[in-house]
Amino acid sequence: MKSAVGTVTSYSWTLIFSDFKEITKARLALSVVFSSIAGYFLGAYEIEWSSVALLAIGGYCMVGASNAYNQVIEKDLDALMSRTRNRPVPSGRMTPRTALTIAVAMTVLGVIILYFLNPKTAMFGAISIFLYTSVYTPLKTVTPLAVFVGAIPGAIPFMLGWVAATNDFGIEPGTLFMIQFFWQFPHFWALAWMLDDDYKKAGFRLLPTGKKDKGTVVQVIMYTVWMIIISVIPYFGITGRLQLSLTGAIIILLMGLAMLGFAFRLFEKRDHTSARKLMLASVSYISLMQLVYVADKWISQLWI
Template identity: 70%
Template sequence: MKSATGTAETGAIQLAFTDFKEITKARLAISVVFSAVAGYLLGASEIRAVPLLLLVLGGYCMVGASNAYNQVIERSLDKRMHRTRHRPIPSGRMRVSTAMAIAIVMTLAGVALLYQLNPRTAFFGALSIFLYTCVYTPLKTVTPLAVFVGAIPGAIPFMLGWVAATDNFGIEPGTLFMIQFFWQFPHFWALGWMLDEDYRRGGFKMLPTGKKDTGTVVQIIMYTIWMIVISIIPVFGITGRLSLSVPAAVLIFLMGLVMLWFALRLYELRDRQSARSLMLSSVTYITLMQIVYVVDSFI
């Protein structure tokens, strides 16, 4: 009997942990924290464990809170879509009040942790929650321009790391922001192309023209080109302390061309598989680009 009870308790704990990861979108949150850490390593004159830990924990809390608020707001829409109907709230595994409690606690904890670094970091973290929750989320069912709004909080983490390390906002974090800002568009529009039918079930307007057409792909290509250009701007020595060696710039340029090739492939084929390939290449690009920046700064 005790063994059965213990097994049931263990199962309940595991399910609660799984639901917590899902309500905070753990994989997405970790990727966002990775961007913030990369920005910190670029900006820090010396790497200290405590500030880095505060950034990691505070960053996860801020992203997790945004995702929890999002799932509370969109719970009725999530029920309509195949990819989201099994989330904790629409499936009935988690109450709305529980999700809200998680979101509020993580908001307060995140702001408090980031404030320990400096007030600017806490401000930008709080701003990202506000824009994602109060502006981007409601706009998703109203206009495709929601993606432009969502690109702002989506681009903050890379910049946030630099601000956390330096307590300064200037051309360096501004450049990091712009790199990730322009990256958002081909990434999310590729995802929107892949999931267009499902998004329509939820009433979301994610593609710039509202449909999978030439206009959408052309915009994907143009934003990819801008992303590549901005990613290598530091090689010209005009972005303050943020610099990039010629070999690193060439490597990033070549990686950008790979992503551009997938965008051109989508233009040619207009199918779901091409959109998926572009989306995956965009994730690979942003990760490797940040690694190249960090490694280059230490060489």
């Protein structure tokens, strides 16, 4: 009997933990935390691991809250799409009230934790939640311009780490913001291309032309080019303390050109497989680019 009760309890906690990960989109949230920590390493004169921990926990709370709000607001639309109908709220495993409670609790906790780092970090974190929840989410069924709005909170994490380390917003975090801002368009439009039929079930308008056509891919290519340009600009010494060596710039340029190659492949084929390869290339690019920036900074300091 005790064994049976223990098994049920263990299963219940496993299910609760699984639903918590899904309501907060744990994988996405962890990738955002990774970007924030990379920005912190770039901005910090020396690493304070207590600050890194606060940034990681606070950052996860802010992203998790945004995702939970989103799933409460879109619960009826999520139920229409194959990829989202089994989420905790539309499936009925979690009530909207519970999801909203989680979102509010994580918002408050996240703002408080980030405030301990400095007020600017907390402010940008709060702005990202507001834009994602109150502007981007309602616009998704109205206009493809929602993607432009959504790219703003999506670009905040990389620069948020710098602000957390320095309590300052200038050209350096502004540059980090622009890199991730332009990156999001080819990344998200590749994803939207793959999921277009499913998105249409919920009335989402996310491709720039509304169709899987050459016009959409031209914009994918254009934003990829801008992403590459912004990514290597720090090499030219015009972005304050944010600098990049020739070696670092070449590595990032080559990675960017590889991603651009996948974008041209999508232009040529205009199929699901090409879109998926571009999406995966974009994920690899943003993570590797941030690692190159961090490694380049600390390796360069060893030579000073």
